[in-house]
Amino acid sequence: MIRRIAVGLILCLVMAAPAAARTPAAVVDLTVVSQLSRVAIDADAQLFALFGTERAELEAIATELNAQYEELAIQASIMSESAINSKYQELQTRAAALDNQSMEYTQRLSVIQQSLTMQMQEVLNMACSNYAIRNDIDLILDGQAALYVLGSLDITTDIIEEVNRVWEARGSKFTLPN
Secondary structure, X not given: OHHHHHHHHHHHHHHHHHHHHOOOEEXXXXXXXXXXXXXXXXXXHHHHHHHHHHHHHHHHHHHHHHHHXXXXXXXXXXXXXXXXXHHHHHHHHHHHHHHHHHHHHHHHHHHHHHHHHHHHHHHHHHHHHHHHHHOOOOEEEEHHHOXXXXXXXXXXXXXXXXXXXXXXXXXXXXXXXX
């Protein structure tokens, strides 16, 4: 009886071994994909086209305000108290206006970034699915989450190529919210 159970267990293990061995997995460095894929490059270009000038203007205003605060600190010793208070009040008003502009900018930027990120995720999901089906892979993981990965399991370059194909097939265009 024990011998039959042992033989049965061995047969189960032998039969299950090919099935267990057929669970191919691969890893992708998503940071690299998010930097080097065409969809990521296009997203950065889209953000720069929409917000680059405004960002530069806000940064220039902030730099100028900081310089004026520093100048006020230097000049304060030779200014009257009312002149200091007047200049300080003017700078505070401009700083508050800059804060409001910056908050509005950040809100608009955030909406666009979320939209682009969702569309990029759709492209990545489709690319991984296509690649997995074509290459009989059951599991694709983010390589940064793994403590150790054989180099042969890294398909980052292949996924970048597939992401680029999917992005081109979708027309290489983002749909922006109103």
